[in-house]
Amino acid sequence: MDIIDRRSNPHGKNLENRRRALERARGAVQKAVRDAVANGKIREVGEGKAVSIPADALHEPGFHRVFTQGERHIILTGNHEFSRGDKLRRPPSGGGGKGGGPGQAGTDGGGEDAYRFILSRDEFLDLFFDDLELPDLIKREISATETTAPSRAGLSNDGSPSQLDLGRTVRHSMARRIGLGRPKAAELDEIEARISELEEIRPLSAAQLEELEELREKRGNLRQRMNRIPWVDPVDLRYRRFAPTPKPSTRAVMFCLMDVSGSMTERMKDLAKQFFLLLHVFLEKRYKTLDVVFIRHAETAEEVDEETFFHDPRTGGTVVSTALEEMLRVQKARYPVQQWNIYVAQASDGDNSPSDTPQVVRLLDEEILPLVQYYAYIEVTGTGAVIRGETDLWQAYRSVAEKQPHLAIRQVSDRKEIFPVFRELFARKTTGEASHA
Amino acid sequence: MTHTGLLYQGADWNFHIIRDCYNAIEEIADKELGLDVFPNRIEVITSEQMLDVYTANGMPINYHHWSYGKRFAGHENAYRRGLMGLAYEVVINSNPCISYLMEENSATMQALVIAHAAFGHNHFFKNNRLFQEWTDPSQILNYLEFARGYISRCEEIHGQAAVERVLDAAHALQGQGVNRHSGSRHIDLKDEQARARERRAYEDSSFNDLWRTLPQGSEPEHSGNGERQALRRRLGLPEENILYFLEKHAPRLAPWEREIIRIVRLIAQYFYPQPQLKLMNEGCATWVHDRIMSRLHEKGRIDDAAFMEVIHSTTNVIAQFGYEQGSTSFNPYALGFAMMKDIERICTDPTEEDRRWQPDIAGNGDAYGTLRHAWAEYRDESFVLQFLSPKVMRDFRMFRLLDDTRDPYLLVDAIHDEAGYRDIRRTVAASYDPSTWYTEIEIVDVDTFGDRTLRLEHRTKSGQVLADNDMKLTLNALADLWGYRVVLDEIDTPTGRVLLSHEAGQA
Numbered sequence: 007m008d009i010i011d012r013r014s015n016p017h018g019k020n021l022e023n024r025r026r027a028l029e030r031a032r033g034a035v036q037k038a039v040r041d042a043v044a045n046g047k048i049r050e051v052g053e054g055k056a057v058s059i060p061a062d063a064l065h066e067p068g069f070h071r072v073f074t075q076g077e078r079h080i081i082l083t084g085n086h087e088f089s090r091g092d093k094l095r096r097p098p099s100g101g102g103g104k105g106g107g108p109g110q111a112g113t114d115g116g117g118e119d120a121y122r123f124i125l126s127r128d129e130f131l132d133l134f135f136d137d138l139e140l141p142d143l144i145k146r147e148i149s150a151t152e153t154t155a156p157s158r159a160g161l162s163n164d165g166s167p168s169q170l171d172l173g174r175t176v177r178h179s180m181a182r183r184i185g186l187g188r189p190k191a192a193e194l195d196e197i198e199a200r201i202s203e204l205e206e207i208r209p210l211s212a213a214q215l216e217e218l219e220e221l222r223e224k225r226g227n228l229r230q231r232m233n234r235i236p237w238v239d240p241v242d243l244r245y246r247r248f249a250p251t252p253k254p255s256t257r258a259v260m261f262c263l264m265d266v267s268g269s270m271t272e273r274m275k276d277l278a279k280q281f282f283l284l285l286h287v288f289l290e291k292r293y294k295t296l297d298v299v300f301i302r303h304a305e306t307a308e309e310v311d312e313e314t315f316f317h318d319p320r321t322g323g324t325v326v327s328t329a330l331e332e333m334l335r336v337q338k339a340r341y342p343v344q345q346w347n348i349y350v351a352q353a354s355d356g357d358n359s360p361s362d363t364p365q366v367v368r369l370l371d372e373e374i375l376p377l378v379q380y381y382a383y384i385e386v387t388g389t390g391a392v393i394r395g396e397t398d399l400w401q402a403y404r405s406v407a408e409k410q411p412h413l414a415i416r417q418v419s420d421r422k423e424i425f426p427v428f429r430e431l432f433a434r435k436t437t438g439e440a441s442h443a
Numbered sequence: 444m445t446h447t448g449l450l451y452q453g454a455d456w457n458f459h460i461i462r463d464c465y466n467a468i469e470e471i472a473d474k475e476l477g478l479d480v481f482p483n484r485i486e487v488i489t490s491e492q493m494l495d496v497y498t499a500n501g502m503p504i505n506y507h508h509w510s511y512g513k514r515f516a517g518h519e520n521a522y523r524r525g526l527m528g529l530a531y532e533v534v535i536n537s538n539p540c541i542s543y544l545m546e547e548n549s550a551t552m553q554a555l556v557i558a559h560a561a562f563g564h565n566h567f568f569k570n571n572r573l574f575q576e577w578t579d580p581s582q583i584l585n586y587l588e589f590a591r592g593y594i595s596r597c598e599e600i601h602g603q604a605a606v607e608r609v610l611d612a613a614h615a616l617q618g619q620g621v622n623r624h625s626g627s628r629h630i631d632l633k634d635e636q637a638r639a640r641e642r643r644a645y646e647d648s649s650f651n652d653l654w655r656t657l658p659q660g661s662e663p664e665h666s667g668n669g670e671r672q673a674l675r676r677r678l679g680l681p682e683e684n685i686l687y688f689l690e691k692h693a694p695r696l697a698p699w700e701r702e703i704i705r706i707v708r709l710i711a712q713y714f715y716p717q718p719q720l721k722l723m724n725e726g727c728a729t730w731v732h733d734r735i736m737s738r739l740h741e742k743g744r745i746d747d748a749a750f751m752e753v754i755h756s757t758t759n760v761i762a763q764f765g766y767e768q769g770s771t772s773f774n775p776y777a778l779g780f781a782m783m784k785d786i787e788r789i790c791t792d793p794t795e796e797d798r799r800w801q802p803d804i805a806g807n808g809d810a811y812g813t814l815r816h817a818w819a820e821y822r823d824e825s826f827v828l829q830f831l832s833p834k835v836m837r838d839f840r841m842f843r844l845l846d847d848t849r850d851p852y853l854l855v856d857a858i859h860d861e862a863g864y865r866d867i868r869r870t871v872a873a874s875y876d877p878s879t880w881y882t883e884i885e886i887v888d889v890d891t892f893g894d895r896t897l898r899l900e901h902r903t904k905s906g907q908v909l910a911d912n913d914m915k916l917t918l919n920a921l922a923d924l925w926g927y928r929v930v931l932d933e934i935d936t937p938t939g940r941v942l943l944s945h946e947a948g949q950a
Contacts, residue, residue, distance in 0.1 A: 007465055007561075008484045008539070009458055012492065013546055019495040020515040026607075027512030064513045067615050067916035069882045069901075069909055075848045076906030079870045083773070084765015085842040085858055093852040094844070121513055122520045 027064060028123060032133075034063035035123070039133045040425065057130075058120040131291050135432075156248035165245025178242040188235040189228045197225050258293040258379075259341045260286060263329045263352040267304040268321040270355050274386040278353030279316055280424045281384050285351050288432065293347065299336055303329035309336060326358045326399065327365040334373060348378040356385045356397030363402045370403070375410045382431060383415040450744050456550035461485065464554040465561070471738045472562040476731065476811055480565040481540040481580065485557065488543050494518050496533050496543060503541070504587045506594040506706075508610055534560035536568040538581040551749040555756060558735040563728030570819045571723070573716045583713055590706045597699050609700045612920035613686060613707035619884055620686035620708040621715045623877070674891050681885040685899075685921065686711075688886050694895065695926030704924070719877050722823040726779020730787075730814070733757055733780070763839060773871075778839070782826075785835050786814055800832055823875035831868045833859075841867050848906075882909070884931070895927040902936045908943060909933065915945070922948025 028035055038057035088094075125133070161171060204210065204218045262282045264275070290296045300315035301307055307328035310318075333350065341348060358366065375381060383403050396404075400415070407413045416427045450467055451460045465485070472478040488496070498515040499505040535541040542560035544553050568574050579586075598606045613620075682688045686708040690701045717724075733753075740750040763777035764770035786804070789797045790813050793805035804813050817826060836859045843857040843866060857863030857870075873879060888898040899921075901909060914931070922929040925948065933943040 007462075007469075007482070009461055009465075010484065010486045011458070012486045012488045015488075015492065017489070017491055019492075020498055020512060022507050023498070023509060023512035024515060025512065026507065026509035026603075027516065030509040064509070065916075066510055066611075067913040067920070068618050069616075069884055069914060069917050070618070071882055071904065071907040072910045073846075073907050077845065077847045078905065079856075079873075080771070080844045080846055080853075081773075081841055081867060081870050081874065082766040082771065082844065083763055083839045083841050084767055084770075085840040088842055088855045088858060090855060090858055090860075090863065092855040094855065096851060096853060121516045123516050 024123070027121075028125075028129070031059045031063040031121075034059045035125075036133050036136060039125070039130060056122045056124045058122050060120050064121060131287065135288055135291060154250040154252050157251045159247050159249035161244045162247040163241075163243065163245070165247065169245045169248075171244045171246050174244040175238065175242050178244065179238045182239060182242060183235065183237070186235045187231075188237075189231055194225070194228050194232070197221055197228065201225065257295045257297075257345060258289055258347040258349060259297040259299060259337075260289055261299045261301060261333050261336070261348070261350045262315065263301050263303070263333060263350065263354075264315065265304070265324055265326070265329075265354040265357065266302045266318075266320045267324045267357065269324070269357050270386075274355055275316065275353075277386045277418055277421060277424060278384060280421065281353060281382075281418070281428065282351055284424065284428050285349070285382070288428075289349060297341070297346075299333075301329050301332050301336070303332070307332040323359055324354075324357045325362045326354065327362050327369055330366060330369045330374060334369070337377065343377050350374065350378050350381045351384070352382070353384045353386060354399060355387065356399045358397075358399045360398060363398055366399070367402050367406060370413070371406050371410070375406070375413060379412065381413045383413065384427070385415070385417045387417055387419045447743065449746055450554070450739075451550045451749075452746060454549035454551070456548075456553050460550055461487075461544070461553055461557070464550075465557055467739060467744050468554065468558050468562060468735055471735050472558075472566075472731070475738065476734065477815065478562055478566040478731070479570060480562060481538045481569050483561045483565065484539040484541045485561060486541060486543050487546055489546055490522075493533065493543060493545050494522060502535065502587055503584070504591055506591040506610075507598075508607070508614075510614065532556040532560040532564075534564045535584075536564075536574065536578060536580050537583050540565040540568065540580070549752065551745065551752045552756065554739070554745070554749075555732050555736055555753055559728045559732035562735065563731030564724060566731070567720075567724050567727045567818055570815070571716075571720060571822075572820060573720060573822050577716045578713050586709070590710065593706065594703060597703065601699065606703065609703045609924070610707065612924050613704045615917045615920040616685050616689075616924075617707055617711040618882060620684060620711040622684045622687070623881065671892070675888070678889060680889070681887045681900075683883070683885050684708075685884065685886060689921075689924050692889070693925050696924065700924075716822075718880075719822050719824070719875070722773070722775045722779045722782075722875060723818065723821065723826050724779075725775045726781075726783045727814075727818050729757065729761060729776050729780040730783035765840065778835075781835050781838065782830055782832075783814060785832050786810065786817065786830055788834075789832065794834075796833055801830070824872050824877075827875055828868065828872040831871060833861075833864045836864055836867055841871070843867050843870055879904075897921075897925050897927065897929045899929065899931045901931060901933045903933050903942060904936065915947070918945055918947040 035057060038059055042057060161174065201218065201221050204214055204221070207214060210218065264270075264278050264282075266275070286296070286298060298312075300310050300312055302310055302315055302320070303324070303326065304320050304322040305325050305328070309332060329352075337343075337348060370381075385397065385400055400417070403413065403415045407415050414431050416431065418424060418427050450463050465483075472480070494515060496503065497518050498511050505511060533543045540561065542556065542565075544556055548556065568580065574580075594606060594610075678692060679688075686704050689696070690704045690708065693701075696704075736745070736750070736753045739745045740747075740753075745753075761774070761777045761780045763774045787810040789801050789805050790807050790810035793801075798805045807813065817830065821829065839859075841859050842855055843863065845854040845856045847854070857866040859867065882901065883904075884899055884901045886897060887900050890896040890898070918929060918931055928946060928948045930944065930946045932941045933945075934940070935942050
């Protein structure tokens with residue numbers, strides 16, 4: 007008998023199988039993930055979570071019979087009231103697949119519930135944002151880099167000892183030693199041995215004395231030569247060289263701009279919040295560090311914390327340009343454009359004091375859009391907003407958006423539109439782009 | 444060398460305790476019960492590893508497939524939600540016989556599992572005729588290793604999607620991958636690995652006369668019938684083993700695809716006896732552990748607390764709920780254990796009734812010998828038919844319902860009384876008859892001269908046709924492997940009338 011302790015064997019034998027199951031049910035998993043998000047749980051998107059996949063997405067078919075008509079016998083246990091000849095009402099589920107006796111328990115068909123998979127945060131977000139991407143990411147990122155990272159760039163003659171390329175150094179050293187004819191250590195050893203052998207002999211014959219003299223001279227030459235030609239010379243040394251290469255910045259800042267004037271209802275703010283959260287999670291996935299700046303405005307604008315941003319109501323008129331100015335101020339003070347990728351999301355109900363709109367257009371067009379990677383403007387509308395037509399602000403933004411493609415504007419009137427709008431904004435433009443190219 | 448005194452106290456275990464327990468148990472199993480087992484190997488694993496083992500049908504290695512990922516998720520959830528007290532034990536029918544002990548178990552549970560799995564199941568695997576005929580325990584692990592390597596090599600060469608296509612289809616048909624009624628059962632899995640590739644290579648290089656597309660010469664109509672019969676014979680039609688037929692004769696499969704089908708088929712065959720022996724296998728193992736643990740207690744090797752734990756655990760395992768608790772089937776541990784105990788009782792202390800029902804064993808005084816004989820020679824169906832006694836039927840309060848779809852009610856047509864015993868016993872036995880749950884589908888014809896349509900027949904059983912949706916999916920899978928049109932007729936067995944006809948695949 008052997009006892010084997012297998013507890014330290016590699017775990018996770020089924021990770022590969024699990025991955026394949028998720029892959030197979032990809033459509034269903036993705037739907038489950040998006041449903042989870044659509045149900046207003048964006049907050050929790052951050053944590054890994056369980057999704058349920060309907061069993062038929064992972065169904066394994068096989069030939070098996072079902073009892074549909076005719077007669078069959080069923081044995082049950084636990085009788086304490088029936089006698090032969092009693093009649094029982096048929097259970098409402100009918101004589102279908104259920105209750106088939108022990109014989110049918112073998113088939114895999116019945117009783118398959120949905121399968122729950124616990125997804126890690128990364129898996130969840132990968133599925134969630136599967137076909138979304140940041141527009142024009144690469145081009146703009148490279149133009150705006152300052153951080154560098156060392157990368158291998160050939161060899162150099164000097165450097166720190168830790169970067170010494172031993173193989174190359176020795177190869178050079180050997181070539182030089184062979185080229186210059188540095189005596190081998192073995193050669194010297196041979197002569198030394200012969201000398202000490204001769205020195206032992208007393209008295210020496212003349213021939214031996216002559217040989218000894220000769221050998222001593224030869225030894226002197228060899229030693230001299232060995233000293234002149236070092237085993238490793240500074241010219242042999244080769245070091246691995248590292249050159250700083252510019253790296254795309256992995257930092258991003260997201261400005262959330264929201265109108266909190268009296269005309270924005272709680273419901274509208276909630277819509278805006280949903281959008282901000284989505285964008286936040288999305289950016290968080292793409293960037294190592296992500297800062298979020300909340301700026302609210304009515305007649306004046308101020309930077310606030312998240313809690314105040316969403317929950318502290320204010321009243322008064324609306325001057326949108328104040329928010330834009332505040333955003334520029336914060337950006338200049340803390341987020342230099344060379345080091346940060348800048349995203350702006352603005353939510354408003356479209357109200358603005360008419361005299362301010364030209365100023366908004368100017369700020370956007372000339373100052374803000376050249377700095378930012380992407381600017382998303384979401385206009386949340388009331389329930390009856392279909393009739394209202396376009397607001398002044400909408401028209402103004404549209405005129406800018408026509409010239410500047412990284413300004414995106416959308417209208418949202420209901421919670422369930424948030425996700426489609428978001429997806430539309432960031433959808434990977436595969437077919438369209440390809441045909442243009 | 445006999446030891447005395449307690450083997451351990453309390454719940455903690457270590458490897459010395461396990462070894463001591465094993466030795467004490469082995470002594471009882473060998474000397475008192477006369478069990479004959481494969482060499483044992485005991486492996487200690489974590490609960491997570493136990494889930495892995497569950498997923499792979501109790502096998503320590505398996506090839507990758509999404510269906511195992513699905514099963515794993517199912518087990519994992521059930522375990523996390525506490526629906527499944529994990530793994531009483533898992534034991535592999537291999538030589539050496541591998542039993543898994545979970546590290547979370549108490550010392551008593553480890554001893555109990557050793558008695559249950561390493562001696563109960565092990566004896567059953569080694570001695571039962573059906574297992575002996577159908578499985579090759581000494582080679583199964585090597586073969587699975589080979590299968591996994593082969594399939595992953597195929598994935599490297601041909602891509603995961605291509606391999607999955609074949610595996611999915613073969614899995615769908617694995618219920619039709621066994622020669623139930625004829626042919627050789629014992630397959631030497633060792634030869635299998637070496638021979639497989641050579642034979643493939645030969646088949647590839649040789650000309651397959653079957654699919655000759657050259658003109659047949661003059662008067663094909665005239666000679667057609669005779670030649671057709673000859674071909675049917677050469678194809679071995681009718682053929683119940685669909686996977687075998689595909690592997691040998693499907694015209695469009697690549698050699699590696701045939702090998703994968705063969706792997707699925709051989710593994711299915713290895714598992715084929717298990718559902719037919721579940722009742723006896725569990726009954727045997729539970730009875731053995733109950734007996735051995737009681738003996739350990741009687742001999743003063745385990746204390747009262749440990750023995751209480753044994754009783755508690757055994758009682759949980761053999762609980763049988765009645766119909767009112769929603770149970771529609773027998774717990775194999777419960778019925779199996781009850782029948783083993785009952786046989787023991789009949790042998791040693793029979794009643795008048797037992798003498799009438801079981802005259803050949805009643806009072807023969809050799810309970811262990813009688814049980815060992817039953818474990819070796821019977822399968823669930825015949826075992827029930829032979830040994831289910833009136834007392835067990837009464838204890839379980841069994842009754843029989845007649846479900847006739849023409850009636851609006853269910854009729855109680857037999858209960859646990861003198862008039863009903865035989866009816867109930869027959870029905871219980873029939874429910875363990877593999878033919879009640881295996882679907883009888885045969886390949887009956889191939890149109891070798893025309894469009895290569897494959898023709899199958901399902902001999903239905905009293906109005907039970909195939910589940911429609913699954914049937915369509917499976918038929919599509921079959922057509923995919925065959926490469927041409929497939930027709931499946933459902934036949935009313937007594938009259939030979941075609942009830943339904945399905946087809947899949949392009950002509």
